[in-house]
Amino acid sequence: xxxxxxxxxxxxxxLSVAILLLCHRLRIPALxxxxxxxxxxxxxxxxxxxxxxxxxxxxxxGVILLLFTIGIEFSxxxxxxxxxxxxxxxxxxxxxxxxGVYAGARALDLPANEAIFFGFLFSLSSTAIVLRLxxxxxxxxxxxxxxxxxILVFQDVVIVPMMLLTPLLAGEAGNINEFxxxxxxxxxxxxxxxxxxxxxxxxxxxxxxxxxxxxxxxxLTIVTLCLAVAWLTSSVGLSLALGAFMAGLVISESEYSHxxxxxxLPFRDVFTSFFFVxxxxxxxxxxxxxxxxxxALLVAAILVLKAAVAxxxxxxxxxxxxxxxxTGLALCQVGEFSFILSKVGLxxxxxxxxYHLFLAVSVLTMAATPFIMEAAPRVADLASRIPLAGxxxxxxxxxxxxxxxxxxxxxxxxxxxxxxxxxxQTARITGIPYVCIEISPDLARAARARGEPVFHGDASxxxxxxxxxxxxxxxxxxxINDPAAARRITSIVHHLNPGACLIVRxxxxxxxxxxxxxxxxxxxxxxxxxxVEIFSRVxxxxxxxxxxxxxxxxxxxxxxxxxxxxxxxxxxxxMDLKRYFPDADLITVRLDENAPLAGKTLAEFQLRKKxxxxxxxxxxxxxxxxxxxxxxxxxxxxxxxxIGAPDLLAKVRAxxxxx
Numbered sequence: 023x024x025x026x027x028x029x030x031x032x033x034x035x036x037l038s039v040a041i042l043l044l045c046h047r048l049r050i051p052a053l054x055x056x057x058x059x060x061x062x063x064x065x066x067x068x069x070x071x072x073x074x075x076x077x078x079x080x081x082x083x084g085v086i087l088l089l090f091t092i093g094i095e096f097s098x099x100x101x102x103x104x105x106x107x108x109x110x111x112x113x114x115x116x117x118x119x120x121x122g123v124y125a126g127a128r129a130l131d132l133p134a135n136e137a138i139f140f141g142f143l144f145s146l147s148s149t150a151i152v153l154r155l156x157x158x159x160x161x162x163x164x165x166x167x168x169x170x171x172x173i174l175v176f177q178d179v180v181i182v183p184m185m186l187l188t189p190l191l192a193g194e195a196g197n198i199n200e201f202x203x204x205x206x207x208x209x210x211x212x213x214x215x216x217x218x219x220x221x222x223x224x225x226x227x228x229x230x231x232x233x234x235x236x237x238x239x240x241x242l243t244i245v246t247l248c249l250a251v252a253w254l255t256s257s258v259g260l261s262l263a264l265g266a267f268m269a270g271l272v273i274s275e276s277e278y279s280h281x282x283x284x285x286x287l288p289f290r291d292v293f294t295s296f297f298f299v300x301x302x303x304x305x306x307x308x309x310x311x312x313x314x315x316x317x318a319l320l321v322a323a324i325l326v327l328k329a330a331v332a333x334x335x336x337x338x339x340x341x342x343x344x345x346x347x348x349t350g351l352a353l354c355q356v357g358e359f360s361f362i363l364s365k366v367g368l369x370x371x372x373x374x375x376x377y378h379l380f381l382a383v384s385v386l387t388m389a390a391t392p393f394i395m396e397a398a399p400r401v402a403d404l405a406s407r408i409p410l411a412g413x414x415x416x417x418x419x420x421x422x423x424x425x426x427x428x429x430x431x432x433x434x435x436x437x438x439x440x441x442x443x444x445x446x447q448t449a450r451i452t453g454i455p456y457v458c459i460e461i462s463p464d465l466a467r468a469a470r471a472r473g474e475p476v477f478h479g480d481a482s483x484x485x486x487x488x489x490x491x492x493x494x495x496x497x498x499x500x501x502i503n504d505p506a507a508a509r510r511i512t513s514i515v516h517h518l519n520p521g522a523c524l525i526v527r528x529x530x531x532x533x534x535x536x537x538x539x540x541x542x543x544x545x546x547x548x549x550x551x552x553x554v555e556i557f558s559r560v561x562x563x564x565x566x567x568x569x570x571x572x573x574x575x576x577x578x579x580x581x582x583x584x585x586x587x588x589x590x591x592x593x594x595x596x597m598d599l600k601r602y603f604p605d606a607d608l609i610t611v612r613l614d615e616n617a618p619l620a621g622k623t624l625a626e627f628q629l630r631k632k633x634x635x636x637x638x639x640x641x642x643x644x645x646x647x648x649x650x651x652x653x654x655x656x657x658x659x660x661x662x663x664x665i666g667a668p669d670l671l672a673k674v675r676a677x678x679x680x681x
Contacts (some may be wrong), residue, residue, distance in 0.1 A: 027073045051392035060302020081300035086266040090248045093270015094283045104172040112176020114335045116249040119145035135191040139372045142184045146357035148172045164503040166348035178264040181359045192370035201466030206256035220272040227276045244282045320383045329354040340423045340463040342480030347402040355391045356384035359497035436481045436494045438501035456489045482510040500526040516541025608665045611678045625652035632673045635666035
């Protein structure tokens with residue numbers, strides 16, 4: 023029996039592999055490869071895929087899993103931190119974009135109701151594409167990443183009233199007040215259920231699933247929670263994606279969030295590929311060939327308008343020019359929920375004769391997004407060099423410290439995330455004079471409330487750095503999540519104060535070489551510093567002398583973490599650990615009450631001389647006796663740490679047992 027959907031899946035995957043390999047060689051983003059795959063396999067291309075509706079369903083599952091994983095990596099606390107971006111930023115972006123599109127559509131003689139509807143369509147951006155690219159680049163926690171996420175969350179909610187208003191725009195007014203009341207009641211009920219579940223039900227369910235030690239049970243529990251919450255939100259008119267995001271937030275509050283994320287990632291990647299392929303299937307190549315100029319102008323107009331509006335909104339939120347430009351360029355495409363809304367408009371006759379043009383323009387903006395976001399840091403750097411750019415989006419905050427003219431040999435901390443805040447706390451405890459620069463107005467305000475000497479501004483601007491007397495600083499710490507900004511700040515700080523010790527934190531080791539070339543004295547990559555901390559503790563457990571451990575750590579850092587990056591089995595070891603414990607084990611034994619050693623001293627039994635075993639330490643109650651002397655009397659219930667050859671340790675066990 024032939025299964026058409028299975029045939030289509032094989033075609034999609036096979037074609038995707040071939041196109042993605044070609045894209046990899048040409049250094050074209052994989053997302054574009056998936057769109058090309060859809061265009062070739064879809065009805066406007068070679069017509070290879072017959073089950074287009076089923077592929078769209080799989081695509082929806084991909085969006086659900088993508089938003090679910092993003093919710094897991096996020097948290098309710100972090101969502102509250104970006105509430106201004108959600109409420110103020112999101113509403114301004116939707117209203118201003120709708121107004122801009124309305125004005126342009128009216129200039130092209132479109133009726134007012136159709137112009138408003140097109141404003142709705144083009145005001146939405148692609149949650150799936152933007153967050154996927156931000157995740158891949160590690161910028162989801164950057165200021166522009168958080169702002170983009172906040173605006174996208176608002177867009178996922180606002181599509182509901184847009185769909186409710188569509189019949190009114192078509193002149194088919196119903197009992198809208200009664201419907202809105204019912205919607206508000208159902209939505210409120212769902213929110214109560216979700217938040218109550220997050221606090222009481224979900225943690226217990228996950229704990230019980232984890233206790234079974236069954237990967238299958240845990241995975242099914244996670245997927246069921248995700249789909250159940252998505253279904254709940256969908257049943258009251260909210261989007262599936264928003265429900266999945268909320269489900270992720272619920273699980274993020276539990277201790278099993280990382281385990282859940284690791285289990286769901288492979289499924290997310292597979293199903294998300296269906297989303298991008300399904301978007302590519304909407305691409306009508308014949309329309310592009312027949313009306314190339316019109317399509318190109320519309321694509322350019324939408325990209326420019328949406329980028330300008332989102333950037334302006336970011337400025338209203340008091341972010342600097344660079345962050346605002348990055349936010350604008352991230353949100354300049356048309357979103358996947360616009361396609362859902364367009365089908366509603368098509369039913370009510372608001373897209374007569376323009377539906378395929380809308381689809382072509384929208385897909386092209388999506389295809390352009392990876393290239394735009396890749397070029398965004400360079401564009402943002404150029405924009406930030408505009409005269410007075412450093413003053414735009416920045417006002418002196420309430421309680422912001424005044425500049426001290428006599429500030430000398432101080433510490434400058436750029437970025438008040440977890441790392442920056444820890445450095446600031448250490449500086450405060452040790453009495454080191456310091457000042458901080460934070461680009462997020464909300465984080466800056468919260469830090470000032472804690473008494474931190476923090477300035478709100480973009481540290482990639484020379485005038486902001488000069489404001490904290492960077493030229494007189496002794497040490498500068500760069501602890502931000504934006505790799506491009508970190509490079510620019512490093513270059514400027516080195517230019518303004520070559521004598522300062524410049525320490526830069528980065529997430530990835532491939533940034534180390536370039537940051538050093540730009541003037542950084544120390545570059546600390548998080549991904550390998552964690553490994554350094556782990557192996558240093560492992561070596562200490564194997565009783566390797568501390569000076570040898572420090573020597574190894576220094577050598578690893580001096581070599582640019584080459585030991586971790588070179589996984590070849592032929593790599594030469596940096597030190598031979600076997601010389602510290604050749605054929606030796608370290609074990610612990612408890613001394614029984616009737617054991618031969620109970621009440622005796624170590625000297626009486628001469629463990630080292632007669633049995634070849636050494637007592638390294640004795641744990642007695644809450645205290646520990648390290649390197650015990652020969653006159654130490656052993657007591658029942660003592661825990662002894664013994665080192666020696668495995669066969670010798672086995673022989674002496676009887677001395678500690680009362681059996």
